[in-house]
Amino acid sequence: MSLLFKHLRVHQVFGANTDVGKTILTTALVRASAAQRDKVFYLKPVSTGPPQDADDAHVTSHMAKWKDRVQTHCLFRFQEPVSPHLAVKRAGASHSIPDDDTLANTIAAYVRRAASQCGPAHMYIETAGGVQSPTLSGVLQADLYRRLFLPAILVGDSKLGGISTTISAYESLLLRGYDVDAILLFEDDYYRNFEYLHDYFKERNVDVFTTQPPPPKLAAAAENFAATEKYYADITSSDHHRGVTAALEHLDTIHNQRISYLGSMATRARDTIWWPFVQHGHVKTDHDVNVIHSAYSDFFSVYNPSHRANHAANNDSSTANPSPSLLNPQYDGSASWWTQALGHAHPSLTLAAARVSGRYGHVMFPQATHAPALQLAETLVHDGPGRGWASKAFFSDDGSTGMEVAIKMALRFYTKAIEPGLPVEAWKQLGILGLKGSYHGDTIGTMDACEEGVYTCEWHNAKGYWFEPPTVSVQDGQATIALPSSFSVNTLLSPANYGFDSLGSIYDVESRLETPLAKVYRDHLTSKLKALHDAGGPRLAALVLEPLVMGAGGMIFVDPLFQRVMVEVVKAGAPGISKGLPVIFDEVFVGLYRLGMESTAPLLGVKPDISVHAKILTGGLLPLAITLASQPIFEAFLGDSKASALLHGHSYTAHPIGCEVANETLSIIRNTVSSDSWIEARKKWQADADRVSSVFSLWDPSFVKALSRLPQVKEVMTLGTVLALKISDGDSGYVSMSAQATFQSLKQLNDDPNAQSVAPGGAPYNVHYRTLGDIAYFMTSLNTSPGVIRSMEERIWSALEDNTP
Incomplete structure (x- = not known):
């Protein structure tokens, strides 16, 4: 992840293309830095070609005056003077080739080691070729080095066509979130690219620095070296206001501004921001604010709280052991409120958003269509969670509004198709049938569809x-079903807890339909509904369920048999329930493989009339929701009067950017769920991918069982990417602080020198997690690596061991 040191300014040097003078200008920067700093580092991660022609050799040869100050290094060297990906192929078995993580981690380790050994210093990390040149694995440089996320210097192209390549290279870095602190290029008097680029980038608040080009190469090696040496002396001693020395001053200024800005963010946020779901009375100091500098994969890069108070103290240039990075990786333990599907800053999703932003921006949607929306609707209806039952897709902006739409649909269907003679004055009194612990969002209609609780308002x-x-x-260690005290359990089924040989047997709903417990469920539902009807209870017009797991209510994993029977009872009709009552599945949290399955309907063995999808839908990049509806639901809104239409929408309905990102997300997910890591996880859980009832988790089954046996854990549950633990504590419910206190140690860095970090860049990491009272939950993306999950399992286990009674 990002590395930022007060005393060590680090920049990664990219080139707009190959042969643009990247090494020459980097050498000039190194010399200029050496004149000001006691230590300067130059790193070439990958070099191709003979060692005597290598870039690091060139830098070293022109640093004789400062040889004690300048340290040059190359990590991986290949003999063939070709692109790194091709050099790897030609090297064959003679080379041990690092994978992408190893390459990035080796670079990061070098940076951290240098930071621990120096006072005020500069470092330049020179890439190979152009911004989009492939690395050893074939991954583009801009994508591989994104996990390090170092501030960038772009060396522009002064030759014919260089305006285009420079701007294209800049935009490639910009699309990946890089901070491009400066652009350097030669002053070519014929093409004069620098003039246009200076004006172009001035409008974008990016500074362009220029210097004269190097002299022509001379045939005699000694003469050529002398001419080059004189050239470097000239351009690094010049006081030209747009030259190398000016660039150096600018880079130092930007570095200091970056640190100052990060240091001020917590205080400024406390002064101006009203956070959701936060009791501000508990946010007492800046240390309570999580300042996120950037994010990549499953990790945030956060401003390290331990350094907020002591920057001034560490400003002593003579310090022998300077502070570590001001930024550290932090595992995103809640998948950013359950939205992350493919990791943060996924380049394919970013490019999808940019592609459609450039084509459409946003366009008006009523009685119109565009390709991204049409493709998404057809995919979800015909090939996705609506397959076999849905006929229409309605677009909205987030899960809560998607559920508002669903409730409107269901209630209209009830008044038109189920009870068409119902007086209009009774429509506003229609009620929802659901489960205790439900949560469908914070808009008024969705709150009305839940019992009164901690999330509701005045x-x-x-x-x-x-x-x-x-x-x-x-x-x-045993898969268990627990019946609430409200059930009247007969003597055949006593006690109230039922053990099963595996989770798979609990979720094999079809095989359980004729069991005694199924009969208990039917009898319980019908008797309670009859009592409610006899007591003059509300007229129930729709069944609304969060299938399998009620998330915000406390990660409540509901017995799937109970929900199946509930749907059957409602559809068949019961006392106080009209036959054919519409059923809504709120799959905002659980859908699209969050639990390991695309939709919960096949597992439950029943189809909804309406379902809602969001969160994972766009891979965590931006908000979008889809409400799927069956044809009968749609027909309840058909008529000659506009008043009978579904009069719901918002200005950004079906915004093309969200739709295209969703299309890209669904395409990537299709490959992800058939990946080796998913196949291996299924094997561990002995899950059959061809059986809809065969459940599994990305969390290890042995780990889950071991957790469940700890005295401080009352119960544990997992499906797909979700792991939830209930803490054994006297306090329970949403207001309990037991889970938060139990896992407090996760907020500390895992700085054990023997621990191998799985965070990008290999740095020690801590964990950002959220709790639901006495419930702690942790979540992965769909493509989180097994190594990261195993590391998180170790962290969770250690935190619980620290709280052993």
């Missing part, structure tokens, strides 16, 4: 009835 008006559900968990 003007909330709960409309409906909510059953307390049986739950699934692993307790003391």
Whole structure:
């Protein structure tokens, strides 16, 4: 991840193309730095070609005056003077080839080692070829080095066509989030690219620095060296206001500004921001604010709280052991509120957003269409979670509004198709049938569809009835179903907890339909509904479920058999329930493989009339929601009057950027769920990919069982990417602080020197996590590497060991 030191300014030097003078200008920067600093580092991660012609050799040869100050180094060297990916192929078995992570981690380790050994210093890391040149593995440089996310210097192209290549290279870096601190290039008097580029980038607040080109290469080696040496002396001693020395001053200024800005963010945020789901009375100091500098893969890069108070103290240039990086990796333990599917800053999603932004921006959608929206709708209806039952897709902006739409659809269907003679004055009193612990969002309509609870507000008006559900968990190593106290359990089924030989057997719903427990569920549902009806309870117009897991309510894993029976009872009709009541599946959290399956409907064995999808839909990049509906639901809004249409929408309905990102996300997910890591996870859980009832988790089954046996863990549960633990504590519910306190040590860096970090760049990392009272949960992306998950398992285990009673 990002590395930022107060005393060591580090820049990565990219070239707009090959042969643009990248090494010459980097050498000039190194010399200019050496005249000002006690130490300067030059690193060439990958070099191709004979050693005597290598870039690091050139830098070294022109540093005789400062040989004690300048340290040059090359990490991986190949003899063939070709692109690194081709040099690897030609080297064959004679070379041990590092993978992308190893290359990035080796660079980061070099930077950290240099930072620990120097006072005020500069470092330049020179890439190979152009911005988009392939690295050893074939991955583009801009993508591989993104995991390091160092500030960039771009060497522009002064030759014919160089305006285009320079701007294209800059935009390639910009699309990946890089900070391009400066552009350097030669002053070619014929093409004069520098004039145009200076004006072009001035409008974009990027400084361009220029210097004279090097002299022509001379045939005699000694004469050529002398001429080159004189050239470097001239351009690094010049006081030209746009030259190398000016660039050096600018880079130092930007470096200091970056540190100052990060240091001020926490205070400024506390002064101006009102955070969601945060009790500001607990945000007492700047240390309580998580300042996120950037994000990549499963990790944030955060401003290290331990350095906020002591920057001034560490400003002593004579210090022998300067501070570590002001930034450290932090595992995104909640998948950024359950949105992350493919990791942060995924380049394919960024390019998809840019592609459609450049084509459309946003366009008006009612009675119109565009390719991204049409493709997404067809995919979700015909080839995705709506396959076999949905006929229409309605676009909105997030999960809560998607559920608002779903409830509107269901209630209209009820008044048109289920009870068409119902007086209009009774429509506003229609209620929702659901489960205790439900949460469907924070808009008023979705709050009204849940019982009163911690998420509701002063003007909330709960409309409906909510059953307390049986739950699934692993307790003391055994898959278990627990019945709530509200159930009247007959003597055949006593006690209230039921053990199973595996989670798979619990989720094999079809095989459980004729069991005694299924009958208990049916009897319980019908008797409660009858009692509600006899007592004059609300008129129930729709069943709304979070299938399998109720997320915000406390990661409540509901017995799938109970939800299956619930749908069947509602569809068949029961006391106080009209036959054919519409069923809504809120799959905002659980859908699109968050639990290891595209949709929960096949596992439950019943199809909804309406379902809602968001969060993973766009890979965590931007908001978008889709409400899928069956044809009968759609037809309830058909008519001659506009008043009978679905009059719901917002200005950015089906915004093309969100739709295209969703299309790209779904395409990548299709490959991800058939990857080797998913196949291996299924094997560990003995799950059959061809059976809809065959469940599994990316978390290791042995780890899950071991957790469930710890005395401080009441129960644990996992499906797909989700791991949830209930802490054994006297306090329970959302307001409990037990889970937060138990995992407090995760906020500390894993700075054990023997621990191998899995964070990008190989740095020690800590964990950002959120709790739901006595429930702690952790989540991965769909493509989180097994190595990262195993590392997180070790961190979780250590945190629990630290809290052993």
